[in-house]
Amino acid sequence: MTLDLARLAAIDVHVHAEVSCHDPEDPVMAQFFDAASAYFKAPRERPKMPEIAQIYREQNIAFCLFTVDCESGVGAKRVSNYEVAEFAAANSDVCIPFASIDPRKGKMGAREARDLIENHGVRGFKFHAIMQDCHPADRVGYPIYEVIAEYGLPAIFHTGHSGMGTGMRGGGGLRLKYGRPMLVDDVAVDFPDMKIILAHPSWPWVDESLSMALHKENVFIDLSGWSPKYFPPQIVRYANGQLKHKMMFGSDFPLIRPDKWIEAARGIGFKDEVMPGIMKDNAARVLGLAG
Structure with a gap:
């Protein structure tokens, strides 16, 4: 089934596959999952992919699924x-595959x-510079960006604060500076054929994402990682006006349903x-599912 x-009622562009169906949970990631669950007040147990698909299928929502490669x-x-x-x-009626590759590779x-x-049919990529400890515009990652741009696919970049590491000693060693949206601006300039999705409302740098x-034709925003009731007012104002074609629904599941x-x-x-547009149409265009 395709x-x-x-x-579809909606497309969720931000869903995490945090555990394998075959391998045990990684003990290093387990520490970050503990902290993130406490921060988001979310259940600690991470659902496996079949459970994720069942949840989304029942709600008639398609979703972009990815892991985060932070091995380095x-x-x-x-x-x-x-x-x-x-x-x-195997679940193409609801699941859109994204990939994550550590830029240092x-x-x-x-x-x-x-x-x-x-x-293997991958339709986009996810980067998390804070977890990957790498400036988004570090030239080490440019060979990967070149491939993504060649195929005109989207790349999601984490921006703003990170629930990962929040409350841990030294923030788990993670550096929030790499979540600043403006650090991705060089990537948007150097790869104009790569659609860039700035993930989350980007607090405390909301206005940089907006x-x-x-400014950039190839830059979009997904609204994941926060409950909308906590959105800064300028998010709603721009979504209702100049950026109505640029904003997309994302949940950050499993931390937000x-x-x-x-x-x-x-x-x-x-x-x-x-x-x-927010719930489905903008994502359909960015993902190449609609004209």
């Missing part, structure tokens, strides 16, 4: 991109990216006429 846009920055074994892609292929990472795109989405995000979004002032 994804049927007309049938944190020393945690990643969930395989190939496992994510294989799962998505350079040309070897670029080889993996090309293989994932050409042979400025970049206004999609139904809870949608329920909160209905009460914060988004105009009725912009909600279809």
